[in-house]
Amino acid sequence: MDSELSPQDKRDLDKFIKFFALKTVQVIVQARLGEKISTRSFSSPTGSDWFNLAIKDIPEVTHEAKKALAGQLPGMGRSMCVEISLKTSEGDSMELETWCLEVNEKCDKDIKVSYTVYNRLSVLLKSLLAVTRVTPAYKLSRKQGHDFVMLYRIYFGEVQLSGLGEGFQTVRVGVVSTPVGTVTLSCAYRTNLAFMSNRQFERPTPITGIIVDHFVDSPCGGQRPANMAQPCNYRATDREDVGQLAAVQDSQEVCTTSFSTSPPSQLYTSRVYYPPLAELCHPAANPNQALHSGKKYSNVLTSVHPPPEADTHLTVDQAPNTPFRSADDKGLSQSEEERKVVGRQSISPCDPVESLNAISRKVGAFVNKPSTQIKAACLDLPFAAFAPRGLDFGESDPMLQPPDSPPSLSPLQASHVSQGSEGSGNQDDFVMVDFKPAFSKDDLLPMDLGTFYREFQNPPQLASLSSQTSSQSMANDLDSLPEKLAIYEKNIDEFDAFVDMLH
Amino acid sequence: MNCRSEVLEVTVEARQVEEAILSLLHTILLHRSTGKFHYKKEGTYSIGTVGTVDIDCDFIDFTFVRVSSEELDRVIRKAVSEFKDALSNSGSDGMGQISLEFYQKKKSRWPFSDECIPWEVWSIKVNVVNLANEQERQICREKVGEKLGEKVINVVEVINRHEYLPKMPTQSEVDNVFDTSLKDVQPYLYKITYQITDSLGTSVSTTMRRLIKDTLAL
Numbered sequence: 069m070d071s072e073l074s075p076q077d078k079r080d081l082d083k084f085i086k087f088f089a090l091k092t093v094q095v096i097v098q099a100r101l102g103e104k105i106s107t108r109s110f111s112s113p114t115g116s117d118w119f120n121l122a123i124k125d126i127p128e129v130t131h132e133a134k135k136a137l138a139g140q141l142p143g144m145g146r147s148m149c150v151e152i153s154l155k156t157s158e159g160d161s162m163e164l165e166t167w168c169l170e171v172n173e174k175c176d177k178d179i180k181v182s183y184t185v186y187n188r189l190s191v192l193l194k195s196l197l198a199v200t201r202v203t204p205a206y207k208l209s210r211k212q213g214h215d216f217v218m219l220y221r222i223y224f225g226e227v228q229l230s231g232l233g234e235g236f237q238t239v240r241v242g243v244v245s246t247p248v249g250t251v252t253l254s255c256a257y258r259t260n261l262a263f264m265s266n267r268q269f270e271r272p273t274p275i276t277g278i279i280v281d282h283f284v285d286s287p288c289g290g291q292r293p294a295n296m297a298q299p300c301n302y303r304a305t306d307r308e309d310v311g312q313l314a315a316v317q318d319s320q321e322v323c324t325t326s327f328s329t330s331p332p333s334q335l336y337t338s339r340v341y342y343p344p345l346a347e348l349c350h351p352a353a354n355p356n357q358a359l360h361s362g363k364k365y366s367n368v369l370t371s372v373h374p375p376p377e378a379d380t381h382l383t384v385d386q387a388p389n390t391p392f393r394s395a396d397d398k399g400l401s402q403s404e405e406e407r408k409v410v411g412r413q414s415i416s417p418c419d420p421v422e423s424l425n426a427i428s429r430k431v432g433a434f435v436n437k438p439s440t441q442i443k444a445a446c447l448d449l450p451f452a453a454f455a456p457r458g459l460d461f462g463e464s465d466p467m468l469q470p471p472d473s474p475p476s477l478s479p480l481q482a483s484h485v486s487q488g489s490e491g492s493g494n495q496d497d498f499v500m501v502d503f504k505p506a507f508s509k510d511d512l513l514p515m516d517l518g519t520f521y522r523e524f525q526n527p528p529q530l531a532s533l534s535s536q537t538s539s540q541s542m543a544n545d546l547d548s549l550p551e552k553l554a555i556y557e558k559n560i561d562e563f564d565a566f567v568d569m570l571h
Numbered sequence: 572m573n574c575r576s577e578v579l580e581v582t583v584e585a586r587q588v589e590e591a592i593l594s595l596l597h598t599i600l601l602h603r604s605t606g607k608f609h610y611k612k613e614g615t616y617s618i619g620t621v622g623t624v625d626i627d628c629d630f631i632d633f634t635f636v637r638v639s640s641e642e643l644d645r646v647i648r649k650a651v652s653e654f655k656d657a658l659s660n661s662g663s664d665g666m667g668q669i670s671l672e673f674y675q676k677k678k679s680r681w682p683f684s685d686e687c688i689p690w691e692v693w694s695i696k697v698n699v700v701n702l703a704n705e706q707e708r709q710i711c712r713e714k715v716g717e718k719l720g721e722k723v724i725n726v727v728e729v730i731n732r733h734e735y736l737p738k739m740p741t742q743s744e745v746d747n748v749f750d751t752s753l754k755d756v757q758p759y760l761y762k763i764t765y766q767i768t769d770s771l772g773t774s775v776s777t778t779m780r781r782l783i784k785d786t787l788a789l
Contacts, residue, residue, distance in 0.1 A: 107622035109639045109755040111607040114620055120606045122622035122639070188733055194602050195727040197623055201634045202720035210634075239724055242731030 073247050077181045081246060084181070085141050087118045088189050089148050089169055092196060092253065093133040093222060094123055096150045096167050099200035100209040100218045119190035136222040142171045143249070149228070151221040152205055157214065163231035164205040164218075165257035170227075172252065176245035188244040192253055195242045203239070203257045233260040574689045577729055579722050582698040583631075583715050584708065585665070588658065590628040591719060592651045592695055596671055596763075597626070597637035598723050599693050600647070602730045603673060604638050604758040608749070610742040621756055632716035635723070640756045650763040657767050658699065665699030666768040673759045675737050676747040685747075687762075690735055693726075 073081070098105055107122035117123070133148075142148045147170040155161040179185060200206060209218045229236065241253040505517045556563070583591045606619030622639030637644060651669070658667045671693045677686040702708050737759070740748045749757045 104625040104627065104634075106624045107639060109606070109622040110620040111755050112609065112619055113606065113617045117620040120618045120620055122620045183739075191602055191730065191733075194623075195731055197636045198598050198601065198723050199727055201625065201636055202723050206634065207632070241727060244733075 073177075073181075077247070081181050081185065081248060082141060084186055084189055085171070085246075085251065086137075088193070088251070089137065089142060090125075090130060090133050091118055091121075091123050091193055092148075092167070092169055093150055094125055094129055095193065095196050096152070096200055097129045097220050098124070098126065099197075099206060100152050100220065102209050102212045102218070119186065119193050121190060121193055123193070132222050136224045138224070140224065142169050142224075142251075144171065144173055145226065146224060147171075147227050149223050149225075151223070151228075151231075152209075153219045153221070153231075154205075154208060154212075154216050155219055156216045161219070162261075163233075163258065164208065165203055165255055166227065166229055166232065167255045168227050168253070170252045170254075171249040174245070174250040175247055176250070177247050179245055179247060181247065185244060185246050189251070192242040192244055192251075196253060199239060199241050199255065203255060204259075204261075205257060229256050232256055232258045235259050574692055575729075575734060576692045576694070577725075578694045578696060579725065580696040580698070581715070581718060581722065582700060584702055584711055585659065585699050587628075587630045587711070587715055588655050588697060588699060589648075589651050590631050590633075591715060592654070592669055592697065593637075593647065594626075594628065594631075594633060594635035594719055595693075595695055595722055595726065596647055596651070596669075597644075598635055598726050599671055599730075600643065600758055600761070601636060601638050602726070603691075603761070604640075604643070604756045605749075607751075607755065607757050608745060610745075614741070616742070619755070619757075628716075630712065631719065632713050633719050635719075638756050638758075640753060642753045643756060643758065647763070650765075654765040657765065658697070661767040665701075666697065667765060668694055668696045668768070669763065669765040670694045671761060671763055673761050676760065678747065687760075690737065 107124065109122065110117075113120070137148065140146060147168050149169070150167045151163060152165045152167075153161050153163045205218070208216075212218050236256050236258050238254055238256045241255065243253075244251045505521065579595060581591050581595075601623065604621060606621050608616045608618060610616045623636050624639045625634055626637055627634050654667065654669045658665065661667070672689045673691040674687045674689040677688055679686055700711075702711055737748045745751060748760060750760050751757060
């Protein structure tokens with residue numbers, strides 16, 4: 069089969085496939101970092117941009133890819149696969165997609181290696197760039213952050229799709245025929261995200277300052293499983309740095325491709341500069357391991373700077389001054405949050421220790437507090453009303469000395485403390501917090517909003533509902549009933565005429 | 572030579588027209604652009620590097636990749652904007668078609684002008700719909716994003732059939748195959764045309780053509 073392929077072409081072809089595999093991994097992993105990618109065009113060839121495309125090389129990714137390949141090239145039964153999975157903060161993980169680079173035995177002997185194959189591989193890489201933004205995992209990767217992160221795993225061998233669940237879809241990115249086989253690039257992606265339906269991935273509000281290293285697993289006494297995720301933090305560098313780094317790593321892998329415009333029948337003068345064969349032949353550290361299809365390791369796609377659109381997991385405990393979670397929250401109900409957050413706001417930010425030691429309590433919404441108890445010295449500081457006042461309010465604390473109230477028939481009123489006399493009680497454990505509505509000041513009006521609210525929270529009972537008079541009125545009603553009936557019967561004609569008028 | 576013709580159809584809201592068309596045109600141009608050619612002696616040439624940029628759509632849940640060339644982006648945006656204005660001003664039911672045609676120039680002798688021979692035409696048919704409320708618009712954002720994803724996969728599938736492409740030209744003929752006017756990238760020669768369909772379902776251009784033919788027949 070290869071006898072018709074010149075040694076030069078064979079070397080070129082192996083080189084192209086090797087670097088195509090490495091660039092494929094870079095494109096896929098970078099598309100799942102959660103950030104938008106942007107590279108510059110250069111009118112002059114730089115010598116280090118394979119396939120004439122500006123694809124940065126993340127050193128860790130290249131290292132992992134080379135480790136997986138272990139000096140081999142994709143071939144029959146030896147596919148290079150990049151598996152993208154998702155791991156939540158609770159430790160659940162799910163495979164989302166598997167990208168496969170396969171080479172089958174269908175050959176095209178007539179195709180020109182250094183021209184047609186190279187250009188077609190370049191087009192295939194462009195297709196990969198486009199398709200990686202289209203699969204469902206892309207949108208998820210743009211939302212990764214505190215709730216979940218994306219992991220990648222590179223393996224070499226048989227394709228494993230069982231982790232994608234039922235009904236996974238496949239999309240073929242493209243094929244390139246070569247004299248030694250047909251290179252096929254495809255993606256199989258999960259469609260059943262049922263496990264993730266209860267999770268919250270729709271969090272548009274980011275939080276700055278989150279350190280995305282929650283999933284860095286510390287080694288546990290040397291018993292680290294072989295398949296444990298390895299975090300790979302990538303710090304975005306300038307192109308020059310990456311170019312230099314790539315140059316240092318692949319100093320002899322210069323890609324200076326010249327093409328000829330001569331007719332195909334003439335000998336083409338293209339030359340691809342590449343190093344001695346030492347770089348091409350990497351003896352596998354463990355050939356058996358290279359062919360082992362088990363899970364070797366995963367790598368965490370994180371970035372040092374949290375993506376601007378990263379979703380976050382807000383909890384009330386972490387954000388005491390944040391009133392509400394995002395509107396898409398499906399966990400705590402808003403009312404629960406309000407209660408919890410309100411409870412939090414009673415703690416003074418100025419005296420955290422004291423506030424933690426004190427039981428801060430808010431005046432209930434329906435507690436009727438006389439206006440004289442309102443502190444005249446209202447501070448203009450925000451949330452000053454929520455600062456603990458010590459024992460100042462203790463003597464007139466309606467919660468401790470419930471004022472007298474008229475007997476109430478309403479169960480709602482019965483559960484509230486209403487106006488009444490003062491009393492004494494043990495006020496040592498309580499810190500009274502004055503009820504101050506937001507943005508309301510005492511000095512503006514004779515009666516401020518809070519006072520008004522409290523004054524009219526408990527309106528006087530209706531006379532007719534009072535139990536003392538109700539029985540009397542009932543008796544009076546019964547007594548007067550026959551007289552009323554007599555009057556109505558007397559005026560029955562008028563009533564009939566009225567009813568007829570209505571028809 | 573037969574010209575390859577592909578048709579893509581999208582149904583979008585008015586505010587999504589520009590982004591939907593831009594995403595598809597840029598996806599096609601990404602595959603049909605190379606780095607700048609630098610010819611050397613002995614008939615060889617080297618190729619510059621093409622960068623890429625991810626673009627998030629504002630009105631569609633979609634991200635597409637375009638060539639990193641502001642010049643090219645400006646040209647395409649201008650053409651799409653003209654189409655969008657024509658679509659909204661036409662008074663039609665919001666149907667139109669914008670075409671991206673790749674062609675080769677064939678030199679002709681004087682006094683005849685150079686012939687433009689298309690070798691690939693991509694037509695994007697656009698149907699504009701009006702939505703009643705915000706909920707429908709939100710659903711439309713996602714649906715159109717999914718549809719555009721399918722279109723991108725269609726485009727990729729067609730391009731990776733690796734059917735006819737113009738032969739790589741010599742230095743003297745490069746302008747017959749590529750658009751060498753841009754500084755940083757070199758797309759194949761292309762032109763963008765559009766036509767608006769009136770409410771009768773016929774395109775304005777075909778109506779005019781029919782009128783002229785009828786007049787000449789008299």
